[in-house]
Amino acid sequence: MDFGQLLTNVLTEMTGPTAIAYALAAIGLNIHFGLTGLINMGQAGFMLLGAYGFAVSTIAGAPLWLAFLVAIGAAVVFALILGLPTLKLRGDYLAIVTIAAAEIVRMVGRSTALTEITGGSEGLTGNSFKSTFQDASPLPDDRWALGPVTLATNASNSWWLRIVGWTLVLLACLFVWRLVRSPWGRVLRGIREDEDAVRALGKNVYSYKLQALVLGGVFGALGGVVFVLASSVQADSLGRPVTFNTWTILLLGGAATVLGPVLGSLLFWGALVFVRGFLRGAVPADVLSVQQVEQIGWVLVGITLILLIVFRPQGILGDKKELAINAR
Amino acid sequence: MPAEQVVDQARRSLHAVARTPGVPKPDPLLVADGVRRSFGGVNAVDVDHLEVQKHVITALIGPNGAGKTTFFNLMTGFDRPDTGSWVFDGTPLGGVAASRVAKAGMVRTFQLTKALARMTVLENMRLGARDQPGENLFTALVKPLWAPREREITDKAMALLERFKLDAKKDDFAGSLSGGQRKLLEMARALMSDPTLVMLDEPMAGVNPALTQSLLGHITDLRDTGTTVLFVEHDMHMVRHISDWVVVMAQGQVVAEGPPGEVMADQAVIDAYLGAHHDTDLGDDALLDEGGVIDAEAEAEAEAEADTEEKKP
Ligand SMILES: Nc1ncnc2c1ncn2[C@@H]1O[C@H](COP(=O)(O)OP(=O)(O)OP(=O)(O)O)[C@@H](O)[C@H]1O
């Protein structure tokens, strides 16, 4: 087995657009759950809306900056629609509504009635909306190698997308870091602990929860844009499993920490590619088909996560002390 | 006028007030009218009229289930009454959200403490402060805009923590405090916003005697610096010691009020508290005057009750 190639693949995936997209989505989910205690079971819906917003507006002729704004705007509107009626109720309602709403977005996106706009279940091919983003690149069209990783500079899964993607992640982390340590973040953490206590201290809990939902949803939408800039917009590729993976990533890295979502995403995708590549190389193809290897990859990741939850429930970067108190 | 004089005057003016339930006060801060709340047919709160005098300490007492906590919940916007209106400091607060009630200057604590467990003691305190511009999302991003206020808040928090003997715990998670310490923290946190009226639901439950003594001092200090205090307490010793006025509730109604000495000498109140007269109408003034009769009645009643128990199928 070629370990060098395997490690190269792992490295490529860990730094790739999928890991970036999930990191952004998990940063958003961290604002919801880690900071505010909101249970959003539809982060994939925010991602998908961001993706549609970006792609559809670009196809309609919008410039790059406007397409980004449309993606963000779609997430804001979605968050308001979900939050306004539910955030006055107890937490469970938001979970139920978000999981249903994300499914509705997916169903509507792939419905034949909207084929003209969303491409129906076929989706929108990457080439139909990537041009403005790729044209914005200052890099020459080429293939560059950095260490073992060789990639196109601008096309699809490119250096350009990685540079922009990781810059977004960095900015998002700085943003969250600033907010977590501000009085605003303190109110959110108070709400996570006991919203009635925070109400009794004169804070408008409803408004803060709404702000958190919108903000986290916007990061989800940005993640969705990065996700589809590497491939295509396809409703089913941003379905329920994406939400669950995002949750896994958040808990793996450590909820309520600034860098947890990023570390979680790196490890999650690195581990997945490693396990698959390793099995493919180590087990003969007549014992396990390529498809089975794919599935076993997920199974092993699942087992690893179970072990992690048992032995390190606060996640990798989380504070054990904080969790122990919660259990009281 | 200096604060002490204001307080003295407020206390003195209570002498002239009649000892009847729902009596008007010379300078009321909170006035409740016809406030009713029932849970499945049981009237948890049924207050015709109640006034809380400004600048004094008022105690709200009554047996378990009398409706004291429910009354607090209603006044502070944590529960909605079936009917009724109330005015706080000249502003009608019926139907107003809990956070706005607190902003208006009426701040409460909870009988079952709500310490924010995974935040430190100091953070708990800071959260209680008002006018922190950094609690706005956009201002929060620019630290210089809120850092000066944060320093003021921290100083104030430390001073309060010292008073409540929690300063050594400032960096511990609130969830790691003992039950009594959480009570203290919650009370201190409520004081961070300099409320006009502070409503304490059993502030001394679980606090050790030595500390109770000094806390009583803090509560009277609060009054002497201009804060009006309304508190629920079962410890009659404490009620007698610090309150200027006592309101007695039973089965949702205000059944008696007056200065602590008089109210507590009242046989009907004693009996209501002991629960011997759960079906005697304590609102009846005649009973209040003839305390002695009630003892004999209580025995008779206990017997009668035993009889009816037997007769029940
Ligand atoms: N949420 C609720 N649902 C149903 N009944 C309730 C509710 N809250 C209070 N009650 C009822 O209302 C009555 C008054 O309760 P409340 O908690 O106000 O009593 P309390 O005077 O504070 O008693 P304690 O001294 O034990 O704290 C009780 O009979 C209680 O069972």
Ligand SMILES: [Mg+2]
């Ligand atoms: Mg109570």
